Amino acid sequence: MASNTVSMPSPVCLIENGSDSQLHVNPLALQILDGIRQPVVAVSVVGMYRTGKSYLMNKLAGQREGFALGSTIQSHTKGIWMWCVPHPTKPDLTLVLLDTEGLGDVEKGDQKNDCWIFALAILLSSTLIYNSKGTIDNNALENLQYPFSWLCPKPQVFS
Numbered sequence: 001m002a003s004n005t006v007s008m009p010s011p012v013c014l015i016e017n018g019s020d021s022q023l024h025v026n027p028l029a030l031q032i033l034d035g036i037r038q039p040v041v042a043v044s045v046v047g048m049y050r051t052g053k054s055y056l057m058n059k060l061a062g063q064r065e066g067f068a069l070g071s072t073i074q075s076h077t078k079g080i081w082m083w084c085v086p087h088p089t090k091p092d093l094t095l096v097l098l099d100t101e102g103l104g105d106v107e108k109g110d111q112k113n114d115c116w117i118f119a120l121a122i123l124l125s126s127t128l129i130y131n132s133k134g135t136i137d138n139n140a141l142e143n144l145q146y147p148f149s150w151l152c153p154k155p156q157v158f159s
Contacts, residue, residue: 006032006035006036006084006094007084007085007086008032008083008084008085010066010083011066011067011081011082011083011097011099012026012028012029012032012081012082012083013026013029013078013079013080013081013082014026014029014079014080014081014082014098015079015080015117015120016078016079017078017079017101017113021113023079023113023116023117023120029082032082032084033082033084033096036084036094036096038092038093038094039092039093039094040084040093040094040095040096040126041087041093041094041095041096041126041127042096042098042124042125042126042127043057043060043095043096043097043098043125043126043127043128043129044080044098044100044121044122044124044125044127044128044129045057045098045099045100045121045128045129045130045131046100046103046117046118046121046122046128046129046130046131047102047103047130047131047132048102048103048104048132048133049101049102049103049104050102051102051131051132051133052131053099053100053102053131054067054099055067056129056131057083057097057099060095060097061083061085061095061097062085062088066083067081067083067097067099078101079100079101079117080098080099080100080101080117080120080121080124081098081099081100082096082097082098082099083096083097083099084096084097085097098121098124098125100117100118100121101117103117103118
């Protein structure tokens with residue numbers, strides 16, 4: 001492994017949900033990112049809650065464990081979690097995996113939080129994975145517009 005490669009033993013929270021209902025950047029995560037001295041490939045996964053996003057990211061990291069997995073109906077991931085690992089095929093790159101909290105969790109009750117998490121995942125990643133159960137149908141495509149429905153509302157037409 002090259003000396004400029006950052007390899008984390010486990011994920012850390014990058015974007016935290018604060019008690020003030022605001023999103024906050026974790027300074028430890030920024031310090032880790034600042035230590036990377038080679039190009040990165042950032043891969044984010046977004047989708048509805050309890051659809052296997054964390055499991056998929058563990059597979060991309062080549063690990064059985066790492067991102068928290070749940071065996072209940074309750075979601076485990078809150079905010080955006082980050083795991084920097086060596087790229088599996090390109091030693092001159094660092095793979096930054098970003099696991100997001102699930103969209104549409106009724107226990108959260110704050111749709112704005114979902115929109116910000118989704119929008120941040122889009123902005124932070126070079127590759128975005130939209131994870132859905134089953135086939136990608138019209139409902140799944142409408143969910144892709146989810147963060148923008150709040151951030152960029154449709155103009156109202158008055159007659």
